[in-house]
Amino acid sequence: xxxxxxxxxxxxxxxxxxxxxxxxxxxxxxxxxxxxxxxxxxxxxxxxxxxxxxxxxxxxxxxxxxxxxxxxxxxxxxxxxxxxxxxxxxxxxxxxxxxxxxxxxxxxxxxxxxxxxxxxxxxxxxxxxxxxxxxxxxxxxxxxxxxxxxxxxxxxxxxxxxxxxxxxxxxxxxxxxxxxxxxxxxxxxxxxxxxxxxxxxxxxxxxxxxxxxxxxxxxxxxxxxxxxxxxxxxxxxxxxxxxxxxxxxxxxxxxxxxxxxxxxxxxxxxxxxxxxxxxxxxxxxxxxxxxxxxxxxxxxxxxxxxxxxxxxxxxxxxxxxxxxxxxxxxxxxxxxxxxxxxxxxxxxxxxxxxxxxxxxxxxxxxxxxxxxxxxxxxxxxxxxxxxxxxxxxxxxxxxxxxxxxxxxxxxxxxxxxxxxxxxxxxxxx
Ligand code: B12
Ligand code: SF4
Numbered sequence: 001x002x003x004x005x006x007x008x009x010x011x012x013x014x015x016x017x018x019x020x021x022x023x024x025x026x027x028x029x030x031x032x033x034x035x036x037x038x039x040x041x042x043x044x045x046x047x048x049x050x051x052x053x054x055x056x057x058x059x060x061x062x063x064x065x066x067x068x069x070x071x072x073x074x075x076x077x078x079x080x081x082x083x084x085x086x087x088x089x090x091x092x093x094x095x096x097x098x099x100x101x102x103x104x105x106x107x108x109x110x111x112x113x114x115x116x117x118x119x120x121x122x123x124x125x126x127x128x129x130x131x132x133x134x135x136x137x138x139x140x141x142x143x144x145x146x147x148x149x150x151x152x153x154x155x156x157x158x159x160x161x162x163x164x165x166x167x168x169x170x171x172x173x174x175x176x177x178x179x180x181x182x183x184x185x186x187x188x189x190x191x192x193x194x195x196x197x198x199x200x201x202x203x204x205x206x207x208x209x210x211x212x213x214x215x216x217x218x219x220x221x222x223x224x225x226x227x228x229x230x231x232x233x234x235x236x237x238x239x240x241x242x243x244x245x246x247x248x249x250x251x252x253x254x255x256x257x258x259x260x261x262x263x264x265x266x267x268x269x270x271x272x273x274x275x276x277x278x279x280x281x282x283x284x285x286x287x288x289x290x291x292x293x294x295x296x297x298x299x300x301x302x303x304x305x306x307x308x309x310x311x312x313x314x315x316x317x318x319x320x321x322x323x324x325x326x327x328x329x330x331x332x333x334x335x336x337x338x339x340x341x342x343x344x345x346x347x348x349x350x351x352x353x354x355x356x357x358x359x360x361x362x363x364x365x366x367x368x369x370x371x372x373x374x375x376x377x378x379x380x381x382x383x384x385x386x387x388x389x390x391x392x393x394x395x396x397x398x399x400x401x402x403x404x405x406x407x408x409x410x411x412x413x414x415x416x417x418x419x420x421x422x423x424x425x426x427x428x429x
Contacts, residue, residue, distance in 0.1 A: 001129045002057035003028060007039040008075050010068035015041050016179045021063055022166025027118045030164055033125055042175040052083055059087045059125060064094040066363055070387045073106055080108035087128055091117045096199035097365035099141040103148045111142035115200055116156050118163060160208045165216050173224050181226030185213045189235040192302045194367035205238045210245035228258040236261060237269040250281040258282050264289035264327055267313040268305050275320040285323035293346040297334040314350050323353040325429060330415045331360035331399060333371055337410045340418050347427060354429040355422050358393040359415045361400055376401040379408055
């Protein structure tokens with residue numbers, strides 16, 4: 001049986017290998033399926049169509065997050081009209097929260113997969129291959145005649161090391177340039193930040209062993225010649241002793257490689273010793289999930305960190321010779337136009353190396369989303385299906401909701417003003 005997975009185009013994207021599709025391809029290949037991945041962010045839609053016409057795969061799998069839903073819906077329409085016999089399945093963070101609505105509205109989609117996809121896609125493909133129904137396949141929502149059926153959810157993978165390495169050999173790795181060396185060494189996060197979508201990996205943290213991670217790095221170095229590694233983990237340092245062992249391993253191997261903690265580390269989850277090891281292992285920069293520098297807002301978003309911790313960790317990071325960048329948001333619960341003063345004073349006082357600034361945009365399924373339903377007013381956008389959802393860190397980002405004490409106009413003005421200020425200070429990333 002043949003399957004092709006597609007990463008649709010997203011707008012304003014940094015180009016990153018779609019590791020999720022890499023894992024799905026790897027588990028299917030291990031079971032003997034014939035799999036291809038097409039990443040439309042770096043490959044042409046012509047290549048994709050040609051492949052479909054030539055190979056006629058029985059299954060087409062599409063990855064979907066809030067950032068690319070419109071592209072996904074346009075794509076599934078085209079695929080199904082040209083290849084009506086293929087089975088179309090959509091997975092990813094968006095599918096994991098909007099599955100039933102997606103199937104109700106987009107008749108081309110045959111099934112959605114909720115949560116981690118590895119075990120589910122194997123079972124789904126095996127059932128399709130043997131002509132059996134999808135009834136009972138955990139994690140699948142599927143169309144059964146004119147009904148939509150929801151099977152029970154599937155538990156996330158406990159022992160991550162039983163997963164093969166993502167099938168990077170199926171990805172156009174040379175087209176990702178400096179982002180080719182991304183890896184995802186742990187899944188899940190037990191913290192409760194209200195804006196964060198944990199629709200795929202959930203709250204239970206699980207990590208690959210240092211041995212697995214070091215083997216993955218070796219593979220990236222040997223087969224893809226990457227010069228730098230970027231960790232996409234939600235919480236790389238949740239288990240400090242695992243993090244130390246990975247760093248010790250990199251140091252012992254004497255790999256000349258740079259490390260970047262891209263997706264954010266908590267300021268309360270590092271210490272001087274770990275930062276020293278990170279530096280020794282080649283770490284050049286860490287992005288810290290700071291989000292706000294107002295203690296009241298930090299409290300309301302349940303970040304669980306203090307201003308003192310932010311100051312101390314940024315200081316220790318810079319002392320260790322590593323760049324300390326921060327993620328900051330404008331427009332969380334409790335924010336008003338005053339956030340500009342707070343941010344400008346903060347960056348004057350605490351010497352950060354860079355700021356990733358975004359306009360707080362709620363994601364369905366999060367507590368932040370429920371808070372807006374109760375306390376805010378949605379603005380003229382499609383908040384049921386997210387067809388015009390903005391990229392929240394671009395210059396033209398716009399608010400999708402407002403509140404009485406922070407109106408849409410104030411949100412936009414404050415975001416732009418803060419952006420301009422950070423640009424002038426050469427801090428905006
Ligand atoms: C790297 C990353 C990016 C990169 C590139 C993403 C890409 N390649 O498309 C950049 C920096 C550009 C980015 C941008 C954005 N991102 Co982002 N990003 C991530 C991050 C940190 C890692 C993604 C990853 O590789 N995960 C690891 C792999 C293994 O997981 P996975 O892709 O989810 O795949 C698994 C399952 O989802 C499933 N699956 C996935 N696809 C499919 C397909 C099929 C057919 C099946 C069956 C299963 C399946 O199986 C996989 C294996 O278990 C995640 C955080 C996270 N925890 O994942 C956020 C995350 C995906 N991003 C998120 C958001 C909100 C955004 C933005 C919309 C932010 C914004 N408003 O500007 C933009 C939009 C980008 C766009 N246009 O698509 C949210 C998505 C929430 C949601 N419910 O959709 C996440 C989850 C962060 C969060 N916790 O809130 N992002
Ligand atoms: S923002 Fe970070 S620390 Fe907070 S819940 Fe999400 S992954 Fe965990």
